[in-house]
Amino acid sequence: MKIKSTLENYLFVLPAVTIFTIFYIIPFVWVFQLGLTDWDGILPTKHFVGITNFQEIFFQDPIWWQSMLNAGYITLIALTFQNALAFLLAWACDREIRMKNWFKVIFFIPPVLSEVVVGLVWQWILNGNYGLLNYWLVRLGFPNLVHNWLSDPNTALTTVAIIHSWKGFGWGFLIFLAGLQTIPRELYEAAHVDGANAWHSFRKITMPLMVPVIVLVAILTVLGTMQAFVLIIAMTGGGPAYHTQVPVLRILASMRGSSRFGYACAQGITFGVVLIIISFIQYRFSKRAKA
């Protein structure tokens, strides 16, 4: 009876465990195995090459490190511009204002759209020859600002980063707003009675209480932005030249472009380790911030 009951319990988790083992754990292990081979993805033979792939990544693949820097640059803009915008909007909404719910609904529209849709629509607006943005710039009297936003190496990466921020700020906004709403109103009232102005209340009440939320949003932003690439496929395809390449695009290129599955896996591992190190540093940082 006891054994039968235990078996019955296992049956409940069996479907989940089966799917998870086949589609998560096995690929996870394979990434590490394949990363040590020179497999091309087609031939049945693969040779164990040790850490050769990793040596190549570290010493002979400048484009990989360029793509890492590009992702870092986009992340930096997301951390500063996108999150500052999200915080300001949340702060503006955290009061008695009309249409508050409308703003909440609207600010989360970009996040629910797919990266392909967002990328292609913005690509059309930013089109160098026929785009609406350049048209308006001319009409409004700034013809010297007209650019081939996505095909000029000087502007492509920043443009992509800003569109990425446009797509993502709604997440930060909702989380910040939820955080702000947990701060008891009495604190502000007490501060007001004591003669504090809005700026003082913000510095001495809002900011300290929001530190954990800010750190959380920062961690989510970094992990999400470093791995973003679909938006870039839709907007620039990684070009012009390699100016908007990011690590996941390089992995995809190794796999599909040059049919180097082993190398692609090694790149994946390298990138995964970098991400884990970054989140660990942020985690430590957040612990210190809390203490």
Added chain:
Amino acid sequence: MKTGAYYKTKNVLINAAVYIFLISVALTCIFPLFWMVTSSLKTQETIFKDMSLIPREFHFENYYLALKEGEFGRYFLNSIFYTVSVVVGIVIVSSLAAYAFSRFEFPGRNFIFYVFMAAMMIPIPGSFVALYVLLNKLHLRNTAIGYILCMINVGLSTSIFLLKTFFDKMPKELEDAARIDGCSKLGIWRHVALPLAKPVLAVVVVFNALNVWNEFILALIIFDSRHLMPLQVALQQNFQGEFITRYPLLMAGLTITAVPIIIVYLLMQKYIVKGVTQGAIVG
């Protein structure tokens, strides 16, 4: 001495600034979609010249052409099929598991649960390479079922987590009563636990539906055959290829892709806000 009037003017000014800020950001959120729809109603000739916000004539035939010639009708049905199958799969598989993790005792329970949770934390950016190899070996690549199983797996950890958290807080009395009445474990899960979990199931359904509908990379590497592709891949492939300069059709295709998700979002907005904030607080 600052007078009341001073403070009043100051408040009005601050409020006005806040509104201008909020409204201008809100406009940038909506405008690209508006421009997408506008552009989808122009013709191949006018779209490059006519920059008016409302087109002079509405060319709805672009939608017909996109659906027929661009085969967006098929891609649309594919996307619907994948989304529904994956969401149903996730709801069944993850609620069974979450219920067991929450209510039953069995050896290895906590270990298995933590493995699922670890999968949420550990990023493996190259996993699609190995997944491609795996599906090839199983002869599931370029099949609908292969894609559906992969996507069920993608949503599993988070859904199990949300559901288990809910079951943990749910009172056990109703289930005890059902058990005394002779209901089986499966029966209690089906007739007592699932109906009570409706609020959290709504969150699970909405988030996974958005995720599957918008998914790109796995569909890109899994499907070779045109007739199996979902919307996202078809958009990217078609318009980098044969339709590259047919912007009105592209915009119609984008509208067809975006509208269902916006409708679902507006209808289920409450659950999305709940999901984001809950997920953030526990995360």
